[in-house]
Amino acid sequence: MDFKNSDTIPGPRSADHLPHSAQAAVKIVIVGGFGVGKTTMVGSVSEIKPLTTEETMTQAGVGVDDNYGSETKTATTVAMDFGRISITEQLVLYLFGTPGQERFWFLWNGLFEGALGAVVLIDTRRLEVSFDVMGRLEERGVPFVVAVNTFPDGPHYAVEELRTALDLSEDIPIIECDARRRASSRDVLMTLMRFLHSLAMSGALR
């Protein structure tokens, strides 16, 4: 193929090309409040520099935005960062970091519906901002684990104390992590995968 004319659009570096054998992709969603470290986590495990997909929200946002009631049609751009991990020559995993507000989720077709599962990233300084996210995932039947991104100035709660506060059943893993560290973020993803695996074993995964 002729690549001579492709200079205008910066595409993936040649090192970032997926092999032609790549047959299918799976996705995991990392969801949490603003500034909780979603993009950091995506970036720490991704094999490519995190990318951003955008969507424009116009009328659909009316009723929840501050401009409700105004006659002006305004457009809001919502961005979502994502990264990628090649699993095998045939299979690739994508990680999406998405805002906690459900009103953004419908912008991307099947963001949660098709995902293997979700990681709810929480910050103990603002635990309550994750409450709604967890409720939405429960309502949608999306399996999730809870990852506590440890900030030095955040209050430290014991896992069981968190489980009670978050009203999570015994089987839902809660794990502490440092989203900046690759190994720690990978452990979070492994925790989710083991949880999904146990659900599949018990036949609970729909």
Next chain:
Amino acid sequence: MTPPQRRRRYPREEPAPQPPQEDPTPQDGEKPPEGQKPPEGQKKNPERLYVIAGPDGGERTDLDLVTLIVARADPPPSATPEQAALLRLCTAPLSVAELSAYLSLPFSVVTVLLTELMTAELVQLRAPVIRQSLADRSLLEAVMHGLQKL
């Protein structure tokens, strides 16, 4: 220090991934009160643009963020600049999300472009593996194995 307390929720009978609305949503079969037109963009199940753009409205290809796209041919002379740019990007498999990122185009616009290119048989789609279709555990095990190598 006591953490704030949450109460868990349970799966809805029918998950409704609809845009949230200030006013109560008109339910299936229900008409909004007379004289009250539903605001634009809040109608029930609005068709996606790419469905509208589709060849005959029958065949729908649902594009996921991680549907992999592969170009089947060089951009023909008739291709628009956007179509040509897209085709050049996916000489190797690339997800719709990556196409959106590299082209700096919203996801919805990329899906419209892709529908045109699918109709012209210029791109091939590789559908994602989604949660509902997990019949066996081998996929989960493959992902775990891949993550362990990180």
